[in-house]
Amino acid sequence: MSKTNIRSDFPILATSSRGKPLTYLDNAATTQKPQCVIDKIGDYYATFNANVHRAAHEMAEKATAELERTRESCAKFLNAKSTNEIIFTKGTTESINLVANSVPLFSEKRRNIVISELEHHSNIVPWHLVAERHNLRVAAIGISDDGELDLNQARSLINDDTALVAITHVSNGLGVVNDVKAICRMAREHGALCLVDGAQSALHFPINVEDIDCDFFVFSGHKLFGPTGIGVLWGRIELLEKMTPWQGGGEMIEKVSITSSTYQQPPFKFEAGTPNIAGAVGLGAALKYLEQIDRDSLGKAQDSLVKNTTERLADMPGIKLIGNPNKRSAIISFLVENSHPNDIGTLLDQQGIALRAGHHCNMPLMDRLGIPGTVRASFSLYNDDSDGDRLISGLEKAQTFL
Amino acid sequence: MELAEIKESFEFFDDWEDKYRFILEIGKDLPDMDDDYRIEKNLIRGCQSQVWLVYAIEDNKLRFQIDSDAHIVRGLLKILLVAINNLSPSEIIETDLETLFEELGLMAHLSMSRGNGLRAMIGKINQIAENGAS
Numbered sequence: 001m002s003k004t005n006i007r008s009d010f011p012i013l014a015t016s017s018r019g020k021p022l023t024y025l026d027n028a029a030t031t032q033k034p035q036c037v038i039d040k041i042g043d044y045y046a047t048f049n050a051n052v053h054r055a056a057h058e059m060a061e062k063a064t065a066e067l068e069r070t071r072e073s074c075a076k077f078l079n080a081k082s083t084n085e086i087i088f089t090k091g092t093t094e095s096i097n098l099v100a101n102s103v104p105l106f107s108e109k110r111r112n113i114v115i116s117e118l119e120h121h122s123n124i125v126p127w128h129l130v131a132e133r134h135n136l137r138v139a140a141i142g143i144s145d146d147g148e149l150d151l152n153q154a155r156s157l158i159n160d161d162t163a164l165v166a167i168t169h170v171s172n173g174l175g176v177v178n179d180v181k182a183i184c185r186m187a188r189e190h191g192a193l194c195l196v197d198g199a200q201s202a203l204h205f206p207i208n209v210e211d212i213d214c215d216f217f218v219f220s221g222h223k224l225f226g227p228t229g230i231g232v233l234w235g236r237i238e239l240l241e242k243m244t245p246w247q248g249g250g251e252m253i254e255k256v257s258i259t260s261s262t263y264q265q266p267p268f269k270f271e272a273g274t275p276n277i278a279g280a281v282g283l284g285a286a287l288k289y290l291e292q293i294d295r296d297s298l299g300k301a302q303d304s305l306v307k308n309t310t311e312r313l314a315d316m317p318g319i320k321l322i323g324n325p326n327k328r329s330a331i332i333s334f335l336v337e338n339s340h341p342n343d344i345g346t347l348l349d350q351q352g353i354a355l356r357a358g359h360h361c362n363m364p365l366m367d368r369l370g371i372p373g374t375v376r377a378s379f380s381l382y383n384d385d386s387d388g389d390r391l392i393s394g395l396e397k398a399q400t401f402l
Numbered sequence: 403m404e405l406a407e408i409k410e411s412f413e414f415f416d417d418w419e420d421k422y423r424f425i426l427e428i429g430k431d432l433p434d435m436d437d438d439y440r441i442e443k444n445l446i447r448g449c450q451s452q453v454w455l456v457y458a459i460e461d462n463k464l465r466f467q468i469d470s471d472a473h474i475v476r477g478l479l480k481i482l483l484v485a486i487n488n489l490s491p492s493e494i495i496e497t498d499l500e501t502l503f504e505e506l507g508l509m510a511h512l513s514m515s516r517g518n519g520l521r522a523m524i525g526k527i528n529q530i531a532e533n534g535a536s
């Protein structure tokens with residue numbers, strides 16, 4: 001039977017912060033780790049630490065097998081056709097940079113890259129860098145005041161001039177869930193490539209890259225109970241085969257002479273150097289853990305906690321919700337009257353409530369909304385009503401300071 | 403307000419609440435900066451909230467005006483100003499501002515992930531003082 005009570009699996013949630021019981025509501029930044037993930041990483045270093053894909057000894061075989069098993073789990077997790085479509089990276093940011101640097105966009109006449117106003121800086125800046133290098137234009141799909149993408153505008157921005165569309169599945173600033181399927185369809189209709197940033201979605205909904213019909217899907221291990229420093233780029237094999245490697249080094253080559261080298265097939269072509277083996281092993285444990293828990297009912301409990309907390313915040317005097325999505329993920333952004341988001345962040349921190357205040361690496365979004373930032377509470381599957389209650393009472397206390 | 407008064411007040415605080423109420427209260431004394439000065443050029447880099455700083459040197463005394471859009475930061479700035487305003491550049495260089503904030507138990511604001519940028523402000527002030535002294 002799968003687990004429906006998981007809080008006690010996360011040792012950090014029983015600790016305290018500033019002398020108060022920890023209330024962890026910064027899950028969009030990173031999630032906490034269950035004991036099984038922590039143990040697995042320790043186990044790797046204590047019992048089978050070895051480099052992968054090279055040595056001919058037992059531990060190396062075990063380490064390689066574990067790393068490759070994680071690749072299989074990732075393929076399954078995303079409903080990818082082949083494990084060769086799974087490339088290990090440091091995380092979402094590196095995955096996007098890899099695509100930006102490797103995709104053969106620029107041999108064609110297409111001059112536009114389309115993003116949106118909701119993007120995280122890591123889905124903006126890599127495109128600026130390539131745009132500068134290849135003299136391309138970056139254009140952004142705008143949003144309504146509620147934070148919803150303007151699909152009509154998307155329809156006109158995405159055209160035969162578009163090389164690639166890069167769009168987030170869930171906005172880390174506002175919690176808006178985007179209709180990425182619709183956006184990918186528009187890209188497809190015009191022969192453009194489409195990348196979906198799954199950093200904030202991969203934990204919260206089942207991901208099916210075939211159904212989304214994107215060309216690339218990226219996510220970070222640390223946002224779904226895995227360790228930091230490991231993430232995934234999924235790409236269609238036909239594209240990966242055509243792409244040139246971004247980084248060169250060991251492991252990614254077939255043959256090297258002094259003057260030239262030939263590369264391995266994907267995924268190895270894109271994995272130069274010793275990979276983050278401990279990270280991959282830990283990510284494997286996190287994905288296994290996700291299979292063991294009852295994601296469906298935990299997700300429903302989380303959704304009702306988020307909905308309930310959103311309603312309570314909306315009813316509180318002096319609180320203004322930022323963003324009002326039709327479909328909200330586990331993120332709530334708001335402002336408190338007469339204060340800067342950082343003031344609230346500090347006053348909540350003093351009460352043991354960990355959340356984030358600021359622009360959340362969403363400067364274009366904050367500019368669009370005309371605000372310096374927000375206070376952001378972000379939930380995960382282990383949060384419960386006590387966390388929602390502490391947030392509300394912590395805010396009530398903070399308001400007495402202003 | 404004198405620095406000695408601030409230090410004395412801090413000695414009587416039992417908990418974070420008293421401390422932050424005080425910081426927010428003294429922040430209100432900080433004069434608002436003219437909109438003309440609240441411009442990009444006067445922003446201090448490395449602060450999460452916006453902090454503007456302008457200064458003038460007169461009779462070998464540095465006079466600062468600092469402002470922020472965040473209230474807690476304004477309180478911290480007020481303490482900073484009480485400590486250094488109207489001192490000569492060399493007197494400012496001799497003032498150990500980091501130790502002052504440590505003594506007040508506000509180190510968290512110095513080290514916290516560039517948090518409120520106090521370290522950036524202190525750095526900027528010392529840089530101005532050094533330029534003024536040379």
Ligand SMILES: Cc1ncc(COP(=O)(O)O)c(C=O)c1O
Binds near residue numbers: 094120220
């Ligand atoms: C939507 C989104 N994209 C990208 C990132 C970057 O992820 P990472 O820092 O793990 O590379 C984040 C993380 O905050 C995010 O929320």
